[in-house]
Amino acid sequence: MTDLLNFDKVKYIGNSGFKAGDGFHFYNPEEEIQGKKMKDWLKFSVAYWHTMDQRLVDPFGDGTAVRPWDSISDPMDQALAKVDYLFEFLDKMDVDYFAFHDRDLAPQGNTLRETNANLDKVIDKIEQKMHETGKKLLWNTSNLFTDVRFLAGGATSPFADVFAYAGAEIKHSLEIAKRLGSESYVFWGGREGYDYLENTDTKRELDHIAAFFRLAVDYAKEIGYKGQFLIEPKPMEPTSHQYDRDAQTAIAFLKTYGLDKDFKLNLEGNHAFLAGHTYEHEVRFAREAGLLGSLDANMGDKLIGWDIDEFPNDIYESTLVMYEFLLNGGLPTGGLNFDAKPRRQSFEMEDLRLGHMAGMDTYAAGLRVASKLLDDKYFKGILEDRYSSFDSGIGADFEAGKTKFADFENYVIDKPESEIFKNVKSGRQEQIKSTVNNYIFNVLGGK
């Protein structure tokens, strides 16, 4: 292993002391939780576009990032050098997976052929490094949003040449997925939506993107790529309206077009927030539909409307997300990808280390608390009790399909209103929230 990065391998030090940064307080890779090692549950992943490429720009300011590979001026040399940095970073952070867009890795050429050749040089090196280190690709994807040609989308572009380009680009990405054994293949439709309804043929665009997804599935079959296809919902940004705006919308889309057997969802914390949901809401709805695929573990900011991709640090949120995750039996073909970057004022390499540590500890802590909630059947008990009137009498008859509206009428018609309300119980939200706090304090406090 190279020694390019100026820090030691991060180790588990336990919940010792308050100050973060010396080691993992909650992430103990080898420790078993619910019968499985933490590292096998959590499958953390480094996002190439953030950790290796992101300059920490914002809409008003240049990038502030200071990175050790900045001094390499030739773009291909830099692209190849970053692979060494990535693999050393994975090793030192004790992260087993990474994820990338095709265009994160290498500069574009004058034709797609040239671009593919640049990309393949970097893929060759990545393949060799994966072989040497045992690190794995959680997912890859194609960038169909940065280049000007994609100003109106890729698979929903009104322009056939651009649409064809998008198809050709995905073809190569699927070949890479197959070659590197990518566990999943992601479609995030940043520009697959519209800015203005009245110049957009929404039906035609949706038909196009559904057929495009079908072609991707067909090509994967043709080349023998067996990874899980994922759609990553987001409500907006950069478009005013992205078609797969949230989990329920994406599920409806997949079912409408008969794609739900081939696709699952990759859910991102910040996207949930932009859609006006909590992260746990998105994960819940995907899980219940049997379509929970993977997680982009990041956080939004209540004070700024953008997709700011902050590293996770909210244990309340990670606990509730991990609870849904455990009910799902984890993420067999997915993981927790840090689609996250340090703040613009956290511009040093050290902040990348601290950011990933924060994210890993936050989700490891969430997993610990969620595991205890599961063992104690705390939420399960609440639900069983709250819906228990459907376990007998008129409720059970209804669930068994034995009732019609006339039966309900007979049942209630002469009952005084007070009788009906007698069995309505308090939701006890304050108590539940406070109990979750107690779980967090007590489980993480080691009691």
Ligand code: XLS
């Ligand atoms: C952008 C998305 C993007 C996807 C991959 O908001 O989160 O980073 O995860 O294209």
Ligand code: NI
């Ligand atoms: Ni994402």
Ligand code: NI
């Ligand atoms: Ni995002």
